Amino acid sequence: MADELDPSMIEKYLTNSNDAFYINLTRNGKDIFPESFNPSFTYPIFGNDEAIIGYENPQIDLKFRAYDLKPSVKFTYDSKFKAIGETEAMDVEGMLKEFLPESAFEAPAQNGASSTNKSWSPSGELVKEYHRDGKRFQIWCSTLLDEAARDILRNMRILVPLLIEGGTPCHYLDDPDWSLSRWKLFLLYEVRVAKDKVSTDYTLAGFSTSYRLWVFPDRTVRTAMGERVPSPPPESELDFEENPDEDEAPGPRQTTPPPEDAKLNLELDGENTTCTSLGAPSRERISQFIILPPYQGASHGSALYDTMIDMFRADKWVYEITVEDPNEEFDALRDYQDLAYLQTMPEFALLTMKADVPSELLAPDADVPIDYLVDQDLLDKLQHKSKISPRQFARLVEIQLLSSIPPGNRSTNRLIRREKSSMKEDRMFWFWRLYVKHRIYIKNADQLIQLDLEERGPKVAEAVEGQLQEYLERLEVFERRKKRVVRDAPANGGASASRSPEARRKGKGKRVIEDDEDEDEDEDMGMAVEVTGKKKRKIA
Known part of the structure; x- marks a missing residue:
């Protein structure tokens, strides 16, 4: 095309697909x-x-009926390249x-997208209702x-x-x-x-999905869920090793059903219970999580996340709550909300x-005394009680200790x-760094062993410094949020304005495991997690 057209013609028929794409919700055919609002990413569609390419002033108008998201799309342009x-x-x-769907390309009057069913109500169960700035919101859950x-x-x-x-459409619906x-x-x-003062109008503000994995x-697992299990002799330990970094494990879908006829009996809360496929020890894994841009910046992401986590935490069969490949924004939201919950536990708040x-x-040949620095038995107890995954819980402990x-x-x-400093607080910080270094060494052993011995120390020190800066940013924002947002408050939650689509596009591709830098961690989350995304691994 460049060989046949002068630069002015190329510019005429070349348009950024994000800027040409407009999304809105409708009721009775009206926006x-x-x-x-514009999408954040269109490369899955347009490369x-x-x-x-090939249209002058192209415009894609994608409309969704407000309550059930029945779509209707219209593509227009001024002229087309021959x-x-x-x-x-x-x-x-x-x-x-x-x-x-094919019906989306029909006129709204033909496919029904412009009509309204006044008797419609969401499927499933109403699990939460709250208010923001005088407006009422509800969260519904269905399988x-x-x-x-x-x-x-x-x-x-x-x-x-x-x-x-990196999001992919929901291919599991069949x-x-x-x-x-x-x-x-x-x-x-x-x-x-x-x-009409009789019926109710529902407008989608956000949604999330989760998947239950049999464990x-x-x-x-059985001990954490309250069963009295006798400890076997050390030489006969037959436990299956759990994935220590479950948040990053591939999944979350199982390709075969869990054992329907396992005949597994657990004694939970003093009662013998026979497990079923859904009533069995499980991990609940959060998959997609979206707050639509017009509703971002008002703590709706926090409300949706807390509601989901509270529901999972109350389920006796949920052993652990994980997130599939969280992005930077969701990592921040998750840290704030999980830390707020943990600080309601006196034992955690006093760490x-x-x-x-x-x-x-502290002898040169001694192991890092993590058991002495922090009561590991207490941490295990709090981690199982909170049902937060081990990796996430370890982060929150480090943030709490730093605070x-x-x-x-x-x-x-x-x-x-170092540890001989005259000031108690300086010694605390030195031991905090030692504690974090130990976790980083253990977690990244496979990568570190590939480095020369003299390179390992500086690499870990660099990772600790990056972790410190991230935690300091988290604490700064967390303290601001605590002053104005009460967890589960019925009204008037808030967060700063979300980033523009342009700003979000600039950050595309910046994924790391733990030492990510969030451009604006005080915002409500617009897009968060996806089951098929991948992260770049770093020492952290």
Whole structure:
């Protein structure tokens, strides 16, 4: 195309696909939001360049009926490039058809998207209601065995790649029933009394999905869930080793059903219980999580996350709560909400780093005295009680321990004398760094062993410094949030404005394991997690 056209013609027929794509919700055929919003990512549809080629002033208008997300799309342009040889305009509608049902390309009056069912109500169970700035919101939960829930998710599946980096449409909607029963769909709606003063108008504000993974009930799992399990002799230990980094394990879907006829009996809360496929020790894993851009910046992400976690935590069969491949924004939201919950536990809120350690525990050939620095049995108890995954819980413990050290003492410049410093607070910070270094060494042993011996220390020290800066940012924002947001408050939660689509696109591809830098961690989350995304591994 460049060989046949001058630069002005190329510019005329080349448009950024994010900027040409407009999304809105409708009721009775009319837009609900005064301004349509743009997607954050369109490369799954139009390629890595995120460009529409071959049209002058192209515009894609994607509308969703507010309550059930029935879609309708319209593609318009001023002029179309005439093909020269093999160079021709993109088939925009053909590309969109891979992500939208066929009916979406019909006129709204024909496919029913402009009509309203006044008797409609969300499927599933109402699990939470709250208010923000005088507006009422509800969170509903349903399994994907419910056909209406599947239809909603099928209608809006294009939003996953448009709003989640690396997101793929929901390809599991045609799974067998045993798998669908393990999926949950959470729908967040703004709820208003309709103009007729009788019916109720529902407008989708966000949604999330989760999947239940069966866990082999080894001794650790059974003990954590309250069963009295006798300790076997050390030489006959037969426990299956759990994945120590479950958040990053591939999944979350199981390809075969859990054992329906396992005949496994557990004694929970003093009662003998026979497990079933859903009533068995499990991990609940959060998959997609989206707050629509017009509703971002008002703590709806926090409300949806807390509601889901509270529901999972109250389920006696949920052993652990995990997240599949969280991005930077969701990592921040998760840290704030999990830390707020843990600080309601007096034993966690009182965790501090010790300032004095017996000299024999610090001998050159001694192991790092993590059991002396922090009561590991207590941490195990709190981790199982909270049902937070081990990796996430370890982060929160490190943040909590850091918060016990005065800000003026959180500097390596003060550690010249290390553990022999005259100031108690400086010694606490030195031991905090030692504690984090130990965790980093253990977690990244396979990578570190590939480095020369003299390179390992500086690499770990660099990772600790990066972790410190991330934690300091988390604590700063967390303290601001605590001053104005009460967890589960019925009204007036808040967070700063979310980033623009342009700012989000600039951050595309920046994924690391733990030492990510969030550009604005005080925002409410717009896009968060996706089951098929991948992260770049770093020492952290």
